[in-house]
Amino acid sequence: MTLEAEPETRQAPLVLLAAGGTGGHLFPAEALAERLAARGLRVALATDGRAAAYAGYFPAENIFVIPSATPSRRSLPVAIKAAVTLGRGIWRARALVRRIRPAVTVGFGGYPSVPPLLGASFNAIPTVIHEQNAVLGRANRFLAPRATAIATGFANVGGLHDGLRGKATQTGNPVRPAVLAAAATAFSPVPAGGTLRLLVTGGSQGARVMSDIVPPAIERLSADERGRLAIVQQARDEDLERVRETYARLGVAAEVAAFFKDLPERMAQAHLVIGRAGASTVAELAVIGRPSILVPLPGALDQDQAANAATLGKIEAATVITQADFTPERLARELSEALARPERLTRAAEAAKSAGIPDSAERLADLVIRIGRLESALETRR
Template identity: 50%
Template sequence: MSIFVLMAGGTGGHLFPAMALAQELRRRGHQVQLMTDERVTHYGDRFPAREVYVIPSATPSIRNPVKLVQAGIKICFGIFIAFKQLRKSNADAAIGFGGYPVFPPFVAAKLAGVPGILHEQNAVLGRANKALARFADVLALSFEQTRFANDFSIEKVVTGNPVRDRVRDTAKGIVYQPVKAGQPFRLLVFGGSQGARAFGDLVPPALAALPETLRRQLRVTQQCRPEDLERVTEAYRAAKISVELSTFFDDLPERMADSHLVLCRSGASTVAELAVLGRPAILVPLPGALDADQKNNAAFLEEAGGGWLVEQATVSPQSLAKRLEELIENPQALSAAADKAKALGQPQAVERLADLAEKVAAKK
C-alpha cells in the first residue's frame, strides 16, 4: 500500500478529476489524503479521502503591492503547514490538479522529497501549473496538444482527464436517442455560479423567441442562482415552456445522459464528461479568462464535430434562438455530434493516471 496526497483547488473542475483518481487508488488498496482550500466544504463530505487538510493559500496579484505581500505571507505559511503534514504522513507521491491552492502543498512536497505529478485538465497549461512545473517530476496531460506544455523539459504523459465513477457508470450501455417528431425535446442548461447568471439572462428570452410548436416540445432543465429563481420562473411561465429550475443538481451526470442537447460552460471536467457520455453541446466559454482555457476546450470539441462554440460577448437571445431552432429541427445533426463527442471520450483516463501515480510512488 502506498500513501498518495492529492492536491486540488476547491472547485468542481479541479476536485472532480482528483475525486476520480481517489476512487481508483482506493480500489487498488492505497491510502488517499486530500490537501485543498476552504471551498472543499461544498464537496468534502463526498471526497473519498482518509483525511482532508485545508491548507492556507492565496492568489498573488502584482497590481496591489500590499495584497501581494499578504498573499506571499499566506502562501509561505501554507507551505509550512503542508510540509509538516507531509512529513508526518510519510507520503509516497503527490498529485496536483491545478489552481493556486495547490501551490503551497506542491512546493512543500518538493521540499519534503515527495515525488510529484502535475495534472493539467485543460487544453492550455494554467498559470498555477506553469509556476509549479519546475517542482514536478511528471506532467500529466488531458490533451495531446496542450499549449505551453512543451515549454518545460520534464517528462510528459497524456493520460486524459479522469471522470468520476458516477459518470462512467452512467455512460455504460447508453446510446444517444435522437428526438422524434412530436416527442419532448430535453434541453439541459448549467454553468456554475457565473454561468447560471449569464444563462438566466440569455436562455429564457432565446427560448421564448422560438416558434410555438417548438416551445411546446421543450422540456428544459436549468441551473439558476437563488436570487434569479423568481425572475427566470416567470419568464418561462410567460413563454409557456415546461421547465425545472434548481440552484444545484446533484444528479447532473444522469441529467446530461438524458438530454438531447446541453448548453453549458466549457470547463475541463464538463467537456470530459460530455465526451464520455457522448452528448452534443452548445459551449459558451467563461469570458475574460487570461489563459482562455475554456475557449480552447470548447474549440477542441467543436473541431472534432462534437459541439458548437458560442462566444458570450457576441451571442444574443435572437442568435441563440436561431441556432437552437436549427438544431432542434435537425436531430440527425445532433445525433452525429453525439457520436463524435463519444469518440473523444476517455473513460479509461483514471486508470492511466493511477498507473502513472503508482509508477512515480515506486521510485521513492
C-alpha cells in the same frame, strides 16, 4: 467498533493528493482517490480552507488544511498578503510531508496545490501535476519545472514548452462514478417532429448569462417550436422566479432549479446541452457523449475555457459561441436549426463520444503508481 491500524511495516504506501478551491479540482482528485484505494493504496488530501468545508465526503484517511492564496496582479497589498500566506503554507506543507512521508504527491492545479507540491519537492518526494484544461494554468506553470511528471486532460495543452513535453502524458480528466454510470445511456435521437430535451447549466453557481439569454431566445421561437421543447435549467437563486415565469408564460415545459444532484443523469437524458466550458463539463460531455452549445467564460487570463471548448468544436461535437455573440437571436437560430435538422445532433453526439476517455482515472492511477515506484509494494501486498 474501532479498527486498529496496521503496524507501520505493513501499512500500504501513502499517496498525498493536493486539490482545493473549486469542484473542478476536487472532482478529478476524488476519482483518482477512489481508484488508488481500490488498488490497495492509502490516500490523504491536502486542501485549503474553502474546500475543506465541503471535502468531508472525500475518500481519504486524513484531510489536512494548508494555508493558500491566489496572487493578484491588480493590487500590491493583496499580492504581498497572498505571498505571505503561501509562504506559511509552504512551511507547513514541508513539515507535513516530512512527517507523513507520502510515496508520491499529486497536485490538481490552482494555488492550493502549490504548498503541498513544493513541500514534497523540498523533501525529495516524487510529484505529479494534473492539468485539467487545454491551457496550462498559472499554478501548474509555476510547478511544472519541478514536477516529476505532468498528466494532461487534453492531447494538446497550451503553455507546455519543449522542455516540459517530455514529462507530459495524456490521461484524460477523471470523472465521477455518476458520470460513468450516465455514460451507459446511449444517445436517443430526436424523433421526427418530436420533443427535444434541452439541458441548460452554468457551472456550480449557475451562470447569470444563461438566465439572461436562454428564456428570451426561447421566446423568439415559433409556438410550434416551443411546443417541442422540454427544458431543464440551472439558475441562480435570485434568477429562479423570473426564469420560471417566462417559461410558464410561454407554455414551455420546464424544470428550473439552483442545483441538480443528478446532473450527470440529466445530461444523459438530454439531446442538447447549453453551458460553460470548464474542464469537468467538457470531459463529462465527451464521456457521456452529448452535443452542446458552449459559451466559454470571458475574461479569463489564460482563456482556458475557450481552449477547452475548441477541442469539441473542432470535431463538430459542440457549437462554440463567445459570450459577446451569445444573444437571444443567435441562440434562437441555433435551436431552430436543431429542431429542423435533429440528425445533426446525432452526429454531434457520436463525435463527442469519440473524444471521451472513460478510463482516465485508471490511466492517472497507472502514472502515479509508476512515478511513485509502487508496483513492487502493491505486488507484495497481494
